[in-house]
Amino acid sequence: MTISKEELTVSRLTTWPRLLTPNELADLLSLSVKTLYSRAKAGTIPVVRIGSSIRFDPKKISLWIEEHAA
Template sequence: MSTNQPALQPSLVDRIARIERALTAQDLAQMLSVSRITIFKQAKSGRIPSFRIGTCVRFDPKAVAQWLRTGS
């Protein structure tokens, strides 16, 4: 019987889906290991689901998790 420790840990997508607050570009960039600029560019082009609060761009963790699962 193999004990595969990583299988016991929640995936990144599952961890993101459980977050109960809007994510900032910095939050998402750290989680996905990309730059904030990449996150902002992807959001502006509509590739990553995002929304604005005033001038601030935010990300719904459940929408981001779904986007990561489906790739769209």
């Protein structure tokens, strides 16, 4: 039995974590969206780039918070 490319893609997409938008993460962290964009541009926060859009992986953000907690 072979798995088609479409089935493999759908399978991967359903197991991938949901990525957060800048607005969603800003609300969760009580930061401004502008601050998130600035940190993303500076490379000081983990980001996923999709074309010109940015998204945030919740697992990577959790690790980042733990590493940078004072």
